[in-house]
Amino acid sequence: MHAHDPAQAFAPHDHATCAAEALARAEEICAETGARLTPVRRRALEILLETHKAMGAYDVLDRLAEDGFGHQPPVAYRALDFLVDQGLVHRIQRLNAFTACTHPGGHKHAPVFLICEHCHVVAEAPGRSVQDSLERAAGEIGFAIERAHVEALGLCPACRETDA
């Protein structure tokens, strides 16, 4: 599986490479924009990149604390807020949790999240057509969308078979 296939998160893949590429890409993006990927921020991103499951802010915080960073909530929230602002991490509203973006920098990408209720992996699907429908529906009634969150709960391909 190519590293940029949609929903790679649901398929077996070379995760070390997957994470390393995302991290490298994150560094490029920050370098380009002048944003500072400081140690806490970078570490927070690494932690999120370890898994395709979404992590709560306090889980990230615990990990950061283990690594010698502060152990108060703002430490995690500030790092996460920064990463979300840079588009390197997404917040999954449904779970009050965060997941690293697998293909950051994608030209204003409007992600659609698929959340497996069985294995808890979160994948980003190509959301262009969904966002287009959304824009159209909103446009018809004169609503101007600034940003949209699309999150679907269900079963990923692997868990469908397991459960069935």
Place this chain on the structure above:
Amino acid sequence: MHAHDPAQAFAPHDHATCAAEALARAEEICAETGARLTPVRRRALEILLETHKAMGAYDVLDRLAEDGFGHQPPVAYRALDFLVDQGLVHRIQRLNAFTACTHPGGHKHAPVFLICEHCHVVAEAPGRSVQDSLERAAGEIGFAIERAHVEALGLCPACRETDA
């Protein structure tokens, strides 16, 4: 404006009628399914129907307490959970808040929520085409959607003009 127009929430309308119809419809639905629209539950729904803004559970709780119901969080959460289960109320993930459904009972409706960042009104738009795109996108990678949340932030027609 007809009571069932999409996104009526953004347009001036006879809200007393709007709320009364929704409440009547809720009673029908509960009668049909045997669900019990008890006093707290009914009151919680009435409270949510007073406005098209989303309300937090604790706001609803305060109102319920004023009306002589219990003043502990479970009182509100249980009533709200019931209403959500019956499809009479929707939870807006983005806001950790709740809004009454303006057209309950609609044939397994898969709503798309439009949240105005200026006036905070939440409207439900017809989401068929959005859900279809979503199903298609998920289907392509073998993901089986159980339910989806689509929430868009932006400006409603009225606030677009005001702000502009």
Place this chain on the structure above:
DNA sequence: CCGGTTTTGGTGATATTATAACATCACCCT
């Protein structure tokens, strides 16, 4: 390099949102 400014990070306290666990009550059915 200096000094002012901004950004970042640490910490304690607190706010907000949500649930667990258990007791009680009301109703229905027999």
Place this chain on the structure above:
DNA sequence: AGGGTGATGTTATAATATCACCAAAACCGG
């Protein structure tokens, strides 16, 4: 009446998120 069920109340606590304040580090114009 007895007993089951579902609804409600209450205490306590868990989980998530933010505020306020300070200190240190990075940046920037000279």
